[in-house]
Amino acid sequence: MxxxxxxxxxxxxxxxxxxxxxxxxAAAVVAAFVPLVLAGGPPAQADxxxxxxxxxxxxxxxxxxxxxxxxxxxxxxxxxxxxxxPSTARLTGAPVDAEIGPSPWALDTQAKLRAAGYEPRLEAVxxxxxxxxxxxxxGWRVRIxxxxxxxxxxxxxxxxxxxxxxxxxxxxxxDADQPADIExxxxxxxDPSRFTGTVEGTHDGDxxxxxxxxxxxxxxxxxxxxxxxxxxxxxDDGVQGTQAGLGVYDGQLASMAAGSRAALLLKDGGHHxxxxxxxxxxxxxxxxxxxxxxxxxxxxxxxxxCGRPGAVPSSLPWQDVTCHETNDLVLFTTAFKAALPTGxxxxxxxxxxxxxxxxxxxxxTVPAGGSVLQGIGTAATWLTAHATPGQSVAVGETVRDxxxxxxxxxxxxxxxxxxxxxxxxxxxxxxxxxEGTLDVxxxxxxxxxxxxREPRTMAGVxxxxxxxxxxxxxxxxxxxxxxxxxxxxxxMQSLGAVQAMNLDGGGSSTFTVNGVLTNRPSxxxxxxxxGDTLQVLPGAAG
Numbered sequence: 001m002x003x004x005x006x007x008x009x010x011x012x013x014x015x016x017x018x019x020x021x022x023x024x025x026a027a028a029v030v031a032a033f034v035p036l037v038l039a040g041g042p043p044a045q046a047d048x049x050x051x052x053x054x055x056x057x058x059x060x061x062x063x064x065x066x067x068x069x070x071x072x073x074x075x076x077x078x079x080x081x082x083x084x085x086p087s088t089a090r091l092t093g094a095p096v097d098a099e100i101g102p103s104p105w106a107l108d109t110q111a112k113l114r115a116a117g118y119e120p121r122l123e124a125v126x127x128x129x130x131x132x133x134x135x136x137x138x139g140w141r142v143r144i145x146x147x148x149x150x151x152x153x154x155x156x157x158x159x160x161x162x163x164x165x166x167x168x169x170x171x172x173x174x175d176a177d178q179p180a181d182i183e184x185x186x187x188x189x190x191d192p193s194r195f196t197g198t199v200e201g202t203h204d205g206d207x208x209x210x211x212x213x214x215x216x217x218x219x220x221x222x223x224x225x226x227x228x229x230x231x232x233x234x235x236d237d238g239v240q241g242t243q244a245g246l247g248v249y250d251g252q253l254a255s256m257a258a259g260s261r262a263a264l265l266l267k268d269g270g271h272h273x274x275x276x277x278x279x280x281x282x283x284x285x286x287x288x289x290x291x292x293x294x295x296x297x298x299x300x301x302x303x304x305x306c307g308r309p310g311a312v313p314s315s316l317p318w319q320d321v322t323c324h325e326t327n328d329l330v331l332f333t334t335a336f337k338a339a340l341p342t343g344x345x346x347x348x349x350x351x352x353x354x355x356x357x358x359x360x361x362x363x364x365t366v367p368a369g370g371s372v373l374q375g376i377g378t379a380a381t382w383l384t385a386h387a388t389p390g391q392s393v394a395v396g397e398t399v400r401d402x403x404x405x406x407x408x409x410x411x412x413x414x415x416x417x418x419x420x421x422x423x424x425x426x427x428x429x430x431x432x433x434x435e436g437t438l439d440v441x442x443x444x445x446x447x448x449x450x451x452x453r454e455p456r457t458m459a460g461v462x463x464x465x466x467x468x469x470x471x472x473x474x475x476x477x478x479x480x481x482x483x484x485x486x487x488x489x490x491x492m493q494s495l496g497a498v499q500a501m502n503l504d505g506g507g508s509s510t511f512t513v514n515g516v517l518t519n520r521p522s523x524x525x526x527x528x529x530x531g532d533t534l535q536v537l538p539g540a541a542g
Contacts, residue, residue, distance in 0.1 A: 052068050059223045059224060061196070062194030062195030065188050067187075072180065074179060077171060077178065077481075079169060080171075081156045082099065083120065084098055084166045085098040085101035086098075087101075092321060100125050100138060100444070109165075113144065121142075122140050122142060124137050125139050128432075129428060130485075130486075132431050133433055133438065138443050144160070150169060174454075174474075176486065180482075184472065185473075186471045187468065191464070191466045192271040192273070193464075195536075196538075197536065197537050198269030198271075198536075199273070199467060200270060201534055202220070202533060204533075206335065207242050207297050208240070212528065212529050213226065213510040213512055217515040218515035222512065223538055224469065224511075224512065226511055226512070226533065227508045228416040229418040229532055230244040232244055232304050239299050241531050243255035244304035245261060245263075246258075246415055247416065248399065248414050250411055250413075250414065251412070252333065253280065253409075254333065255295075256293075256294070257399075258307030259306070259307030259317035260317075261277060262275065262276075262417060264416045264459045274499060275459070275501045277401070277431075280398065282296065283396050284393055285394045285395075285396065286393045287391070289386050291329050291386075293331050293373075294309065294325060294328055295308070296330065296333065297331070298330060299330075300330045301324055302322060302324060305320065305321065305436065306323035306436070308325065310328075312324055317435055317436030318445075319419060319435075320449070327376065327378040327379050330374050332371060333366065334368065334369065338365075341362060342362050346360070346361070347359070349367060349370065350372065351370045352369040355390065356390060356391055357370070359389055373395070421500070423497045423499055424499060426463075426497075428486075430486065432446070437449060438450050453484055454482045455509040456472055456509060458470045458492055458503060459500065462497055468500070469534060474506075474509070479520070504531075507522050
């Protein structure tokens, strides 16, 4: 399809359209009505309510950036008050206010609200089209009113709280069962057959340093940059900036996987791209004795997003939950630039050949060209018995795909991980339960994270091997409303993705072009400093 307004002498194309809304509201029109020529096929049935304007820029040969805002005139979001269900998180035992609940609770709450003089409504919430969750009704929401102003809704919520209810003000535009009225989207398409530069995941040389995506992009001279995977934000959850999942930079393992979760594998400088569920393992060997390494460049005993053998309360991946291990062996590499963690346990300092330089208490820094092993519990006992100064301790590391096949990683390869997979073999396949973003036994866990519209960053690859990097803003203030996980998956599918995954989102979602921030991050303070990023870097001049 030709654009409505196209000047071949310009590198910017303005596209004005009125388009169809087949799968997920306005987002589904992109492949059909913007001249991306990614998915093919006829446009969806016309719907004049959906309108938008897109710009298309060629940033470099083989690197194209599209940006647009879609608006749906049929959407009529408003402020409302949700009465939540007091509950206890199944995994952590912490008190939570659940967004939804079972039918008996909803009916009972409705009766109590009516007795208090309110007129509540009950809304059934269906399970999304995840691959590993049930179908039908997930639970029920209890809501009161529809308000044009947030302050008016807040007055009702305050009165309900005073009456003993657990009330919260919400914007209905974030509901999955309602159309979004505004969605601001950025898409980068990198064609390895024409692009002479590289695409890499990077922590900019220091896994303990958080930087904004635009700062890294400007420093590296990046053509396009987006935020990468999940990382530690709080000292209570580990060392800030370190990855909460698998990270490989320049072919070197910098953090271990949280179970088998979605990962973007960039081989040969990003000229071969794939999305897969990857896991990792490592073993320390001293003489004839071995001990499993459960962490790389993280705080011993603290496992963000869980997913490691021996972790409690779960060895399965659980998004944004911090698990703990009493027996833990952690490897620190030269990518860990901060002071090493201190505390109970034992530390072995190794030189570049793996020989033990010293054995003693934890602390100090990683020596140039060397590494450090820190152990607590039985891991400390093992180090004390086997890491003899002058002797060697070898650490073997392995990254495996979902079939258990070991991946060979070279110096031009990188891996950025998050969760979950969105598209596999051209089909929407979201393993929300297996990748720890939702709990079937406790729908309150991950409900907002997975099933409410949020700012998101996605990555995928199409049938021609082109890398797709996408962000959708979610301003959380009545502006762009973001995607649910299901909407993100269908959007990537509409672009022609044969594989796609969800990256970090929320306030982390960032899109830069030529080192300049082009989207609108949702954090009130502005662009968030993140862990790793994905950068599209130009080739050498000439």
